[in-house]
Amino acid sequence: MNITIDIPDEVRVYVEAQVIAGAYSSVAEYFLDLVKQDQKRNAQAKLEELLLEGIDSQGQEVTPEYWENLRSTVLGQNSQENPKDK
Numbered sequence: 745m746n747i748t749i750d751i752p753d754e755v756r757v758y759v760e761a762q763v764i765a766g767a768y769s770s771v772a773e774y775f776l777d778l779v780k781q782d783q784k785r786n787a788q789a790k791l792e793e794l795l796l797e798g799i800d801s802q803g804q805e806v807t808p809e810y811w812e813n814l815r816s817t818v819l820g821q822n823s824q825e826n827p828k829d830k
Contacts, residue, residue, distance in 0.1 A: 751759075759774050768774040804810070 759771055762768050762774055763771060768777065
């Protein structure tokens with residue numbers, strides 16, 4: 745897929761200089777790296793948001809039933825059946 749964007753000349757010169765310097769193999773690689781960095785920043789922000797939400801929430805007692813419910817939720821309803829028991 746091709747995407748065409750208009751950028752100011754000073755930005756074009758900067759990006760091309762990064763390619764010439766060997767930091768990137770192409771202009772496309774430079775912009776792809778920017779997108780990947782943005783995705784990482786967004787994922788980090790989401791993780792921090794979830795961590796803060798967890799810190800601010802009331803605690804929960806962790807019992808064997810809690811772990812079994814968590815396994816069922818994560819692995820599916822059949823996780824309660826242990827294949828070794830069959």
